[in-house]
Amino acid sequence: MEPDANEPNENRDEALTRARALPRPRRQPRVVLAAAGVALAMLVVAALLFTGTLWPTRTAALRYPVQGVDVSAYQGTIDWDVLAEEDIDFAWIKATEGSSYQDPRFDDNWAEAHDTDLLVGAYHFLSVDSPGTDQAANVIDTVSRNRGDLPVVVDVECYAEYCDTPPPAATVREVLEPLLLAIEQHYGRPAVLYATRDWYERYLAGSYPDNPIWFRSVATAPHLADDRDWTFWQWSAREQLDGYDGDEEFIDMNAFRGNREELESLLLP
Structure with missing residues (x-):
């Protein structure tokens, strides 16, 4: 939503300042996601090896x-x-x-x-x-x-x-x-x-x-x-x-x- 063009500039500046001060949601680190993917892949491979479906x-x-x-x-x-x-x-x-x-x-x-x-x-x-x-x-x-x-x-x-x-x-x-x-x-x-x-x-x-x-x-x-x-x-x-x-x-x-x-x-x- 765009700010109201009729709102005084100082009010808009205060609103922007307050918005910047609010805590932002933390992004999941890419390294954690990558590690989870590798772990899942290893579990799948281990299961395939255990059942004999996959054999090296x-x-x-x-x-x-x-x-x-x-x-x-x-x-x-x-x-x-x-x-x-x-x-x-x-x-x-x-x-x-x-x-x-x-x-x-x-x-x-x-x-x-x-x-x-x-x-x-x-x-x-x-x-x-x-x-x-x-x-x-x-x-x-x-x-x-x-x-x-x-x-x-x-x-x-x-x-x-x-x-x-x-x-x-x-x-x-x-x-x-x-x-x-x-x-x-x-x-x-x-x-x-x-x-x-x-x-x-x-x-x-x-x-x-x-x-x-x-x-x-x-x-x-x-x-x-x-x-x-x-x-x-x-x-x-x-x-x-x-x-x-x-x-x-x-x-x-x-x-x-x-x-x-x-x-x-x-x-x-």
Whole structure:
């Protein structure tokens, strides 16, 4: 509204002075608004990561056309006909751990997975608390040797107190080397070595050149400390596919560095 042209000048000046003296509403600092926006964006991204909707390695990993899963009893009862239709080519199934443990779902998973078109293999979780020869006997007693299966995997990663206090390299090698030798002699192919970054660098880097590497790297593209090429890449631990119903709602996803024909060249003779 414009001031009255007939109002005396001194009255208008007093009114303007009083108006200027009144407190003005404070503007929200831009930095606060920006910080709130960043915090909200981070919460959204965290939620997407937690649910597996967004995964930082997915775009890079899906450039590799041959994909697969690994499963254990945590995925519960698996409908392998359904899971095999989830655009995957292979599956590794947990079989054993240490010198005496067998996964309670292994026998069912092993039999039913072989009734699909998937390439199938078994994996063993390495323990440093029992001799490698005893662990090899556990694997051989549990996992049948079938022509056309994927090679047996030895999973080399921390567990229990060894996550905080890793064992000496000599201790790990004393167990691992006779285990790898026995597996290769029995199954006719070198075992695949699965490893997290930490345990790869501690115990595998620069060694075991005949054993294909399955490398876990779920935040970034894989890069091995000794510049060796990986063969398999576990790129996600929080995928959700159809076909299983267990305590664990997520499933691991893996890429093979090559085409289907190259994967088939690794199969047991």
